[in-house]
Amino acid sequence: MRAGQDGSLDPTAMTVAIDAMGGDHAPGAIVEGALAARAELGCSILLVGDEAAIKEHLPGGAVPVGVEILATTEVIAMADEPSAAVRKKKDASVVRAAEAVRDGRAHAMVGAGNTGATMAAALLRYGRIRGVARPAIGVPIPVPFAQPHILVDGGATVDCKPEWLVQFAEMGRAYARLRLGVDEPTVGLLSNGEEPGKGDALRKETFKLLDGQPWFVGNVEGRDLMSGHPHVIVTDGFTGNIALKTVEGALKAAAGLVFTTLGAPEAKAAADVVAPLLLQGVTDYLDPDTIGGAALLGVDGVCVISHGSSSARAIVNAVRLATDCVAGGFVERMRDAIVGDDITEPTREEAHAG
Amino acid sequence: MRAGQDGSLDPTAMTVAIDAMGGDHAPGAIVEGALAARAELGCSILLVGDEAAIKEHLPGGAVPVGVEILATTEVIAMADEPSAAVRKKKDASVVRAAEAVRDGRAHAMVGAGNTGATMAAALLRYGRIRGVARPAIGVPIPVPFAQPHILVDGGATVDCKPEWLVQFAEMGRAYARLRLGVDEPTVGLLSNGEEPGKGDALRKETFKLLDGQPWFVGNVEGRDLMSGHPHVIVTDGFTGNIALKTVEGALKAAAGLVFTTLGAPEAKAAADVVAPLLLQGVTDYLDPDTIGGAALLGVDGVCVISHGSSSARAIVNAVRLATDCVAGGFVERMRDAIVGDDITEPTREEAHAG
Numbered sequence: 001m002r003a004g005q006d007g008s009l010d011p012t013a014m015t016v017a018i019d020a021m022g023g024d025h026a027p028g029a030i031v032e033g034a035l036a037a038r039a040e041l042g043c044s045i046l047l048v049g050d051e052a053a054i055k056e057h058l059p060g061g062a063v064p065v066g067v068e069i070l071a072t073t074e075v076i077a078m079a080d081e082p083s084a085a086v087r088k089k090k091d092a093s094v095v096r097a098a099e100a101v102r103d104g105r106a107h108a109m110v111g112a113g114n115t116g117a118t119m120a121a122a123l124l125r126y127g128r129i130r131g132v133a134r135p136a137i138g139v140p141i142p143v144p145f146a147q148p149h150i151l152v153d154g155g156a157t158v159d160c161k162p163e164w165l166v167q168f169a170e171m172g173r174a175y176a177r178l179r180l181g182v183d184e185p186t187v188g189l190l191s192n193g194e195e196p197g198k199g200d201a202l203r204k205e206t207f208k209l210l211d212g213q214p215w216f217v218g219n220v221e222g223r224d225l226m227s228g229h230p231h232v233i234v235t236d237g238f239t240g241n242i243a244l245k246t247v248e249g250a251l252k253a254a255a256g257l258v259f260t261t262l263g264a265p266e267a268k269a270a271a272d273v274v275a276p277l278l279l280q281g282v283t284d285y286l287d288p289d290t291i292g293g294a295a296l297l298g299v300d301g302v303c304v305i306s307h308g309s310s311s312a313r314a315i316v317n318a319v320r321l322a323t324d325c326v327a328g329g330f331v332e333r334m335r336d337a338i339v340g341d342d343i344t345e346p347t348r349e350e351a352h353a354g
Numbered sequence: 355m356r357a358g359q360d361g362s363l364d365p366t367a368m369t370v371a372i373d374a375m376g377g378d379h380a381p382g383a384i385v386e387g388a389l390a391a392r393a394e395l396g397c398s399i400l401l402v403g404d405e406a407a408i409k410e411h412l413p414g415g416a417v418p419v420g421v422e423i424l425a426t427t428e429v430i431a432m433a434d435e436p437s438a439a440v441r442k443k444k445d446a447s448v449v450r451a452a453e454a455v456r457d458g459r460a461h462a463m464v465g466a467g468n469t470g471a472t473m474a475a476a477l478l479r480y481g482r483i484r485g486v487a488r489p490a491i492g493v494p495i496p497v498p499f500a501q502p503h504i505l506v507d508g509g510a511t512v513d514c515k516p517e518w519l520v521q522f523a524e525m526g527r528a529y530a531r532l533r534l535g536v537d538e539p540t541v542g543l544l545s546n547g548e549e550p551g552k553g554d555a556l557r558k559e560t561f562k563l564l565d566g567q568p569w570f571v572g573n574v575e576g577r578d579l580m581s582g583h584p585h586v587i588v589t590d591g592f593t594g595n596i597a598l599k600t601v602e603g604a605l606k607a608a609a610g611l612v613f614t615t616l617g618a619p620e621a622k623a624a625a626d627v628v629a630p631l632l633l634q635g636v637t638d639y640l641d642p643d644t645i646g647g648a649a650l651l652g653v654d655g656v657c658v659i660s661h662g663s664s665s666a667r668a669i670v671n672a673v674r675l676a677t678d679c680v681a682g683g684f685v686e687r688m689r690d691a692i693v694g695d696d697i698t699e700p701t702r703e704e705a706h707a708g
Contacts, residue, residue: 081551144611155546158554192509192595197435200512200592222599226607238554239596241546242589245576246597250604253580254640257498258612261635262628270624277615285611 009107011323012042017106018319020049021075021093022113024309030112031057033315038066040316043323046070046106049093070105072096078308082116086124094118098125101301108302108322110293112310119156122296122303124350129331131338134160135298136168136237137305138175139244143228144285150176150185151225153237154244154294160236162205165189167338169210171297172232174337178328179295179321186230187213188220190239195219202236222246251286289314292321295330302330363461365677366396371460372673374403375429375447376467378663384466385411387669392420394670397677400424400460403447424459426450432662436470440478448472452479455655462656462676464647466664473510476650476657478704483685485692488514489652490522490591491659492529493598497582498639504530504539504586505579508648509595516559519543519588521692523564525651526586528691532682533649533675540584541567542574544593549573556590576600605640643668646675649684656684 018034020027031054034045044066047054051071055061063069074089076082086095094113098121100106111118123135139154152172157164169187176185189207191199196207198219210216217230225233225247235243258278262271283290293306293314302325306318372388374381385408388399398420401408405425409415417423428443430436440449448467452475454460465472477489493508506526511518523541530539543561545553550561552573564570571584579587579601589597612632616625637644647660647668656679660672 079549142607144607145614158546190596192512192592192599195433200590203592221603222596222601223603223606225600225603227603235596236554238546238557239593242544242576242593243596243600245546246579246600247576247604249575249577249579249581250601251608252577253496253498254605254608254612257635257639258608258632260499261631264631267628267631270627273624274616274621274628277618277621278612281611281615286608 009327011327014108014323014326015044015046015106016319016322017046017048017070017097017100017109018315019094019097019109019111019113019118020047020054022111022118023306025311026113027053028057029310029312030315033310033312034067034319035064036312037316037319038064041320041323043319044068045319046097046100048072048097048100050075070096070100076114076117078114080114080117082114082120085114085117086120092117092121094121095125098122098303101303102126107326108304110304110306110315110318110322112306112308112315112318115155115305115308118303118305119296122299122301126299126301126303129298129300129335129338132171132298132334133164133167135296136171137240137294138172138179138297139240139294140179140291141225141233141244141247142286142291143226144281146228147180148291149225149228149230150179150232151240151244152232152234152297153240155237155241156296158236158238160202162202162209165202165206165234165236166209167298169216169232169234170337171334172234173215174333175295175297175330176231178325178330178333180231182231184215185232186215186217187232187234188217188224188230190233190235190243191219191221193219194221255282289317293318295321295325297334300331302326363681365681368462368677368680369398369400369460370673370676371400371402371424371451371454371463372669373448373451373463373465373467373472374401374408376465376472377660379665380467381407382411383664383666384669387664387666388673389418389421390666391670391673392418395674395677397673398422399673400451400454402426402451402454404429424450424454430468430471432468434468434471436468436474439468439471440474446471446475448475449479452476452657455657456480461680462658464658464660464669464672464676466660466662466669466672469509469659469662472657472659473650476653476655480653480655480657482652483654483689483692486525486652486688487518487521489650490525491594491648492526492533492651493594493648494533494645495579495587495598495601496640496645497580498635500582501534502645503579503582503584504533505594505598506586506588506651507591507594508598509591510650512590512592514556514590516556516563519556519560519590520563521652523570523586523588524691525688526588527569528687529649529651529684530585532679532684532687534585536585538569539586540569540571541586541588542571542578542584544587544589544597545573545575547573548575609636643671647672649675649679651688654685656680
């Protein structure tokens with residue numbers, strides 16, 4: 001069965017293909033997370049990668065019930081140029097994971113390796129949904145004490161046209177319904193001011209196309225990130241990547257300031273009380289391992305991208321998101337969201353894939 | 355004497371024009387800050403704005419020695435369209451402040467009102483430095499326990515050409531020498547990955563033009579913001595504004611998480627110890643009122659822009675930056691930085707100014 005074709009599936013009836021070789025802590029943390037996901041969610045797991053390396057991390061070297069290995073001989077490294085690597089390394093774990101979904105052997109894939117290669121593998125092996133101009137990454141932006149925003153595009157498509165951003169908004173809404181459980185998600189256009197006239201040429205054109213939609217709240221600013229409003233924040237993949245990583249840099253700097261301050265001798269006793277509470281808050285609301293992976297929107301299947309330094313817990317949460325997407329009819333939702341659009345043209349990856 | 359023409363000036367020999375009507379807390383906080391700057395730095399102050407409103411905030415309604423009022427009848431509001439407002443409201447406080455610098459009545463101006471209008475007033479009344487294609491804002495990005503980065507452009511020029519970004523880098527270095535006291539400031543190009551091939555079309559072209567400069571460290575990412583390296587981060591005004599305000603949003607959210615956690619009943623006693631230490635760290639390193647204003651680079655005079663919610667302390671720091679710029683030969687430094695460049699073309703504001 002094709003991933004996402006049946007919205008009624010239960011996780012126990014699903015198989016998730018996992019790129020066992022992708023990520024800073026692969027394959028150890030990935031295999032550990034896969035086994036935990038199997039135990040916790042009940043889904044079957046297809047571990048894709050170097051068989052010997054994977055077995056080293058299986059208790060007693062034995063493949064447990066509900067887990068299979070798809071043996072591959074190649075790996076795409078973090079430093080590899082994504083599209084070229086996907087074209088050349090046809091037996092790469094991430095490529096075979098995408099093929100397993102395409103061929104109906106798995107319902108969804110999860111990858112924590114080279115993000116560009118994971119996207120390219122899904123794009124080229126799944127194909128795009130008919131009518132989708134460009135894929136986009138839907139990434140959660142953390143919000144303390146609340147649900148995350150969905151930022152679209154987190155980095156899939158760097159040079160965008162206005163009508164592509166409109167599709168990102170439509171797909172972002174469809175995804176937010178599933179991911180956040182909100183019936184009518186609101187969408188803002190990330191710009192350099194709230195007024196309608198603000199923005200560069202791309203934003204001004206996009207604003208005109210979105211204006212009048214009941215769910216469009218207008219321009220939002222960088223300072224609205226992490227506020228929880230609106231549900232979906234739309235931007236091109238270049239700006240989205242900058243915003244996403246700026247959040248990361250700012251939170252890291254803030255954490256440095258807080259924990260350095262707590263490390264002062266006069267704060268010792270108080271820090272013993274406060275530090276665990278703060279760490280709990282960080283874990284609950286700011287830790288990417290908790291808030292979960294990103295989803296590739298616009299391709300004809302479910303592909304969840306987890307960050308490079310994913311722990312076993314991050315993998316469990318990524319597999320959970322993947323099964324939620326399959327159960328929630330992710331692909332049909334995207335298809336329905338862009339009905340009437342017909343702005344397809346080949347991407348650079350597709351044009352080069354031959 | 356023209357602002358910045360004499361690098362040997364002492365603050366006590368300088369006059370700083372201040373837009374008394376600009377900012378959320380104007381004119382009260384502005385006048386208070388102006389008097390404090392006069393007392394602390396010894397410079398003369400030209401308060402530009404509604405005379406009666408200014409006098410209400412002067413002790414006893416009397417204008418003290420070293421302070422003058424330049425009476426004006428119009429104000430540009432935060433919501434006004436900047437360029438149009440500068441063209442129409444010829445007696446606006448911010449316009450007259452810029453004219454005072456142009457006409458040699460003051461050495462520098464400080465404004466905390468409508469940022470676009472402050473920039474437009476400086477651009478149109480000072481004019482650009484010969485050879486500068488577009489102005490840019492040099493904004494400090496805070497770094498805990500260290501000097502800030504200088505982000506260029508923080509929002510002056512949203513649609514950029516590659517060679518304009520090269521000038522932003524050159525002017526950013528000249529400004530960082532003065533602002534950070536660093537002899538050879540390093541420059542990074544803000545992009546969506548560190549590898550040379552990363553970026554949208556604008557970044558890829560700009561990278562080629564910067565590549566080979568000994569001070570160019572290559573692409574930097576959003577997560578490098580607030581790390582302290584490199585000294586100068588170059589981007590277009592659209593992306594710069596997003597990055598700057600994303601830092602603001604993320605720090606606000608982090609502060610919310612920390613202080614909500616400290617507000618829990620079980621943390622009460624510890625919070626009484628820790629909260630003042632944390633607030634001190636925030637005040638020292640993250641508070642915009644402390645880290646100071648932004649400078650408009652590329653115009654033929656000194657214009658310091660303080661944020662809209664500036665307190666009296668923010669105004670003192672903005673005036674200090676203005677006097678530092680004049681004393682340090684700000685305009686000559688910019689002129690020297692772009693020697694050999696000749697890519698001047700009229701800006702939209704200039705073309706419309708008639």
